[in-house]
Structure formats: C-alpha cells, structure tokens
Amino acid sequence: AQSVSQHNHHVILSEAASLELGCNYSYGGTVNLFWYVQYPGQHLQLLLKYFSGDPLVKGIKGFEAEFIKSKFSFNLRKPSVQWSDTAEYFCAVWATGGNEKLTFGTGTRLTIIP
Amino acid sequence: DAGVTQSPTHLIKTRGQHVTLRCSPISGHKSVSWYQQVLGQGPQFIFQYYEKEERGRGNFPDRFSARQFPNYSSELNVNALLLGDSALYLCASSSTTSGNIQYFGAGTRLSVL
Numbered sequence: 295a296q297s298v299s300q301h302n303h304h305v306i307l308s309e310a311a312s313l314e315l316g317c318n319y320s321y322g323g324t325v326n327l328f329w330y331v332q333y334p335g336q337h338l339q340l341l342l343k344y345f346s347g348d349p350l351v352k353g354i355k356g357f358e359a360e361f362i363k364s365k366f367s368f369n370l371r372k373p374s375v376q377w378s379d380t381a382e383y384f385c386a387v388w389a390t391g392g393n394e395k396l397t398f399g400t401g402t403r404l405t406i407i408p
Numbered sequence: 409d410a411g412v413t414q415s416p417t418h419l420i421k422t423r424g425q426h427v428t429l430r431c432s433p434i435s436g437h438k439s440v441s442w443y444q445q446v447l448g449q450g451p452q453f454i455f456q457y458y459e460k461e462e463r464g465r466g467n468f469p470d471r472f473s474a475r476q477f478p479n480y481s482s483e484l485n486v487n488a489l490l491l492g493d494s495a496l497y498l499c500a501s502s503s504t505t506s507g508n509i510q511y512f513g514a515g516t517r518l519s520v521l
Contacts, residue, residue, distance in 0.1 A: 298450075300450075326507065326508050328509075330512075336514075337411075337498075337512050337513060337514040337515065338451070338498065338500075338512040339512075340509060340510075340511070343509060345507060384450050384451070386450075388508040390508075394456055394463045394464040395441070395453040395456060395464050395466065396441070396443075396451075396453060396500075396508070396510055397453065398443075398450030398451045398452070399450050400448075400449055400450050401448075401449070401450050
C-alpha cells in the first residue's frame with residue numbers, strides 16, 4: 295500500500311524567505327502526485343500536480359515542485375513567500391493501477407511572519 | 409459553476425447515534441470520494457463511488473457506509489457513533505476527463521459527545 299511522509303510538521307518563515315517543503319512517498323509503481331493547500335477557514339485546493347513528462351511542475355501562486363523518481367520525492371518550493379501563503383500544505387499520491395484512492399501526508403503547517 | 413457542496417456544515421451527535429452526510433459533486437463529475445480528516449492529520453480515504461458503484465474502500469469499520477444516487481450526489485452514513493468519529497468529513501468529486509484530480513468541498517464538521 296502506498297504511503298506519504300511529510301517531514302516538516304510546522305514551518306515558520308519571514309516574508310520573502312525561500313520555501314521548501316519535503317514530501318516522500320512509498321510505492322513501487324507509477325504515481326500521480328499532488329500538492330493541496332488549505333488556507334485558514336477554506337477548503338482544500340489543488341496547488342499543483344504531476345502526472346508525467348517534465349518533472350518540474352509549476353502551480354498557482356508561484357509554487358513549483360520537482361518529482362525525483364529515484365528519491366521517491368516531490369518537494370514543494372517557492373522562491374519568496376508572502377504572508378498570504380500562511381496555510382496547511384498537504385502532499386498526496388495516487389497510485390495508478392493500485393487502490394483507487396488519494397493518499398495524503400500528515401500536512402505541514404506554514405506560518406509566514408510579516 | 410458551483411463547486412462541491414456538502415451538508416450540513418456542522419453537526420453534533422451523541423455516542424451511539426447515527427449520522428448521514430450529504431454531498432453534491434461538481435456538475436458533470438461522476439465520481440465522488442469521501443475522506444475523514446482528524447485534527448492535525450491529513451485526510452484519510454473512506455470510499456470512492458463511480459457511476460453509483462463502489463470503486464474503492466479505505467480501512468474503516470463496517471459502521472461506515474455510503475451510496476451514490478443517479479444524479480451522482482452521495483451520502484455517507486455512520487452508525488453507532490464513537491467519540492473517535494469526531495472529525496471533518498470531506499467529499500471530493502472528479503471526472504474522467506480531469507484524470508485523478510479531486511476537487512474538495514468545505515466539509516462537514518462532526519462532533520460526537
């Protein structure tokens with residue numbers, strides 16, 4: 295069965311700092327990878343996705359993620375964070391050919407200090 | 409276009425009671441999935457339905473059941489509620505044309521006392 299690990303439980307950064315949130319998954323086959331964001335009081339929103347092709351994918355609001363197959367990783371990055379990026383971030387994996395479900399990590403709470 | 413809508417928004421029940429949560433998918437989406445999100449955790453998969461048939465089931469007890477209707481809306485039922493069932497229950501819909509991208513509703517906050 296697939297699983298997802300997010301290494302950082304809570305990250306605190308100042309505005310304009312660079313961000314990298316770690317995500318590792320375990321599954322031997324082909325995967326689709328996602329980052330979702332949950333802003334305070336709002337529902338889960340898709341930030342970006344990787345299905346195939348270029349391993350560097352760009353999402354909304356200046357976020358990007360790189361799929362490194364050899365490391366089973368899909369880390370989220372942003373060069374310069376803003377106060378409005380304060381939110382909970384979830385990495386998720388869909389194992390193609392496996393159970394038809396989205397498996398989430400435990401989430402990383404990001405707090406941006408103005 | 410309306411997104412995924414869930415009702416009710418909040419619900420308070422006591423142990424042993426039964427609860428029904430409802431979800432309407434995005435128009436044109438035929439697949440609905442249910443997730444449980446306990447505070448401080450990521451969403452945990454409960455069920456997926458496609459064209460009114462169960463396509464996947466997570467590691468939840470038989471007290472949890474669901475169904476999908478001809479208009480693709482869905483219900484999640486939980487019997488004999490336990491304190492540990494207190495959580496945010498999320499519904500997500502997807503379409504075959506958008507791959508496995510799940511679009512989430514705002515959720516139903518269930519408190520079991």
